[in-house]
Amino acid sequence: xxxxxxxxxxxxxxxxxxxxxxxxxxxxxxxxxxxxxxxxxxxxxxxxxxxxxxxxxxxxxxxxxxxxxxxxxxxxxxxxxxxxxxxxxxxxxxxxxxxxxxxxxxxxxxxxxxxxxxxxxxxxxxxxxxxxxxxxxxxxxxxxxxxxxxxxxxxxxxxxxxxxxxxxxxxxxxxxxxxxxxxxxxxxxxxxxxxxxxxxxxxxxxxxxxxxxxxxxxxxxxxxxxxxxxxxxxxxxxxxxxxxxxxxxxxxxxxxxxxxxxxxxxxxxxx
Numbered sequence: 001x002x003x004x005x006x007x008x009x010x011x012x013x014x015x016x017x018x019x020x021x022x023x024x025x026x027x028x029x030x031x032x033x034x035x036x037x038x039x040x041x042x043x044x045x046x047x048x049x050x051x052x053x054x055x056x057x058x059x060x061x062x063x064x065x066x067x068x069x070x071x072x073x074x075x076x077x078x079x080x081x082x083x084x085x086x087x088x089x090x091x092x093x094x095x096x097x098x099x100x101x102x103x104x105x106x107x108x109x110x111x112x113x114x115x116x117x118x119x120x121x122x123x124x125x126x127x128x129x130x131x132x133x134x135x136x137x138x139x140x141x142x143x144x145x146x147x148x149x150x151x152x153x154x155x156x157x158x159x160x161x162x163x164x165x166x167x168x169x170x171x172x173x174x175x176x177x178x179x180x181x182x183x184x185x186x187x188x189x190x191x192x193x194x195x196x197x198x199x200x201x202x203x204x205x206x207x208x209x210x211x212x213x214x215x216x217x218x219x220x221x222x223x224x225x226x227x228x229x230x231x232x233x234x235x236x237x238x239x240x241x242x243x244x245x246x247x248x249x250x251x252x253x254x255x256x257x258x259x260x261x262x263x264x265x266x267x268x269x270x271x
Contacts, residue, residue, distance in 0.1 A: 002165075008181050008185045032179050032194050038178075042173070046173040047203055049173065050203065051207050054089065054207065060089065063094075065134070068196060072092040072093070072131075073092030073098075076092035078204075084221025084259075093115065116144065118145075119145065119149070126153045134158070135161040137168055142167060143166055155173070158170070159177065161178060175199060177192075177196070215258075221257055233252050
């Protein structure tokens with residue numbers, strides 16, 4: 001039996017008080033970072049490969065179904081506003097199409113050919129990287145997609161929560177985060193989903209930092225798409241350049257990003 005399908009460590013859930021439910025769920029969740037740490041060598045092996053391909057002009061694809069697919073779409077969608085990376089560099093694809101983000105599409109995950117068709121709509125090529133997301137490690141849509149990608153010479157990886165899965169065997173860089181049984185038996189939206197989210201955060205954030213999208217600890221390329229982010233950008237400039245808020249906001253409005261302001265100021269200083 002897959003680890004993700006093994007019986008919960010708890011029983012009689014419906015008889016527990018709200019307090020006990022919350023405490024016990026939290027107790028289970030607290031084991032997830034330890035499982036991620038055990039998978040650190042696998043994560044560390046994949047990130048440099050992603051960075052290398054992105055520097056060549058390649059892209060990063062996440063493919064998944066259900067919760068796993070939604071997590072991939074979420075991570076991909078956050079890259080442009082957080083790091084100022086162009087849309088389409090990190091791409092999340094979910095079985096069943098974008099409508100499946102909100103509403104499950106029955107049997108969409110069972111088609112072994114569809115993932116490659118979905119990626120082909122983005123003119124996928126040998127410079128790209130494909131990461132398959134499946135807690136079970138057995139989703140046909142994902143296995144079919146990474147298998148075809150590997151066959152075509154692409155770098156492939158996966159994030160799964162079972163050891164020795166078909167998915168892990170199908171890729172070059174498997175990441176296996178074995179979190180154990182779920183609080184609600186088989187509900188991989190819980191610990192498994194949390195583990196996948198943590199690993200996705202690590203992969204994309206580390207890759208963007210390696211690509212120079214962070215300065216010190218600041219998101220200097222973030223898109224200034226709301227007042228909160230404009231305020232954050234202004235505070236970064238006030239700290240970095242020792243200027244007042246009004247001047248910082250004017251510079252941001254003129255140049256569009258924290259990085260562009262800093263580069264403009266430094267270039268002028270050299271002149």
